Amino acid sequence: MTKVLGIAGWSGSGKTTLLTHLIPVLRRRGLQVSTIKHAHHSFDVDQPGKDSHAHRKAGAGEVIVSSARRWVQMHEIGDGAEATLSELLARVSPCDLVLVEGFKAERYPKIEIFRASLGKTPLLWQDRRIVAVASDQPLPGTGIPCIDLNDIRAVADLVLLKAQPIDAVIDGLNAPRD
Numbered sequence: 001m002t003k004v005l006g007i008a009g010w011s012g013s014g015k016t017t018l019l020t021h022l023i024p025v026l027r028r029r030g031l032q033v034s035t036i037k038h039a040h041h042s043f044d045v046d047q048p049g050k051d052s053h054a055h056r057k058a059g060a061g062e063v064i065v066s067s068a069r070r071w072v073q074m075h076e077i078g079d080g081a082e083a084t085l086s087e088l089l090a091r092v093s094p095c096d097l098v099l100v101e102g103f104k105a106e107r108y109p110k111i112e113i114f115r116a117s118l119g120k121t122p123l124l125w126q127d128r129r130i131v132a133v134a135s136d137q138p139l140p141g142t143g144i145p146c147i148d149l150n151d152i153r154a155v156a157d158l159v160l161l162k163a164q165p166i167d168a169v170i171d172g173l174n175a176p177r178d
Contacts, residue, residue: 003163004089006100006110008130010120013113015101018134018155023099025156032095036088038102045072086173089166097163107177108169109162113149114139131162 007015019035026033046052052065056076063074077083085103092098104110104123112123114135124130124142132145134155139146147154 002092002095002098002166004098004100004108004166004169005131005159005163006103006106006108007113008102008104008110008123008127009113009115010118010123012118013115014149015113018113018149018152019099019101021152022155022159025152026097026159029156031097034092034095034098036085036092036098036100036103038085038100045074084173086170089170089173092166097159098166099159107172107175109164111155111158111162115149132158134158 007019009015023033023035046056046063046065052063052074055063056074061076063076065072065074075083085100085106085108089098089100100108100110104127107129109129109131110127112127112130112133112135114122114124114133116135116137122133122139122142124133124144130144132147133139133142134147134149136149145158147158149155
């Protein structure tokens, strides 16, 4: 059964860095891990001069590029609505764990990555769906687990403990706002 957990935090908190250290630890534990990354800006995975870029620029709404080593599927939405996290989770291929980076305003279980040096207030005080914190310093009085951000094995243990079944996460995302 696929499980899901988010990695949320302020920009510059180290979410991507943590994921690049966490994924190999989870893989060594025998898990098939997928990720979903939210971007706040326009981005391209294909480059000018490549056939896939030419297809997309010519107006293809969907481009699939495949080789013996990998394949990628791109959807062009133009002025359409951004895909929801629920829609993206429904598209994930079967795996053991989906780690979602970003989508911090969405209603799904997340571990907050917190660094006091950023000068920001922890998200956990406004988001009851933060189920744990990985921080570079202790955060007393949170009422949820708070572990050392640099202890990747402990973070992996916490991820496995707090991840929730994908169907429950999708149902929660699609439920009426409370």
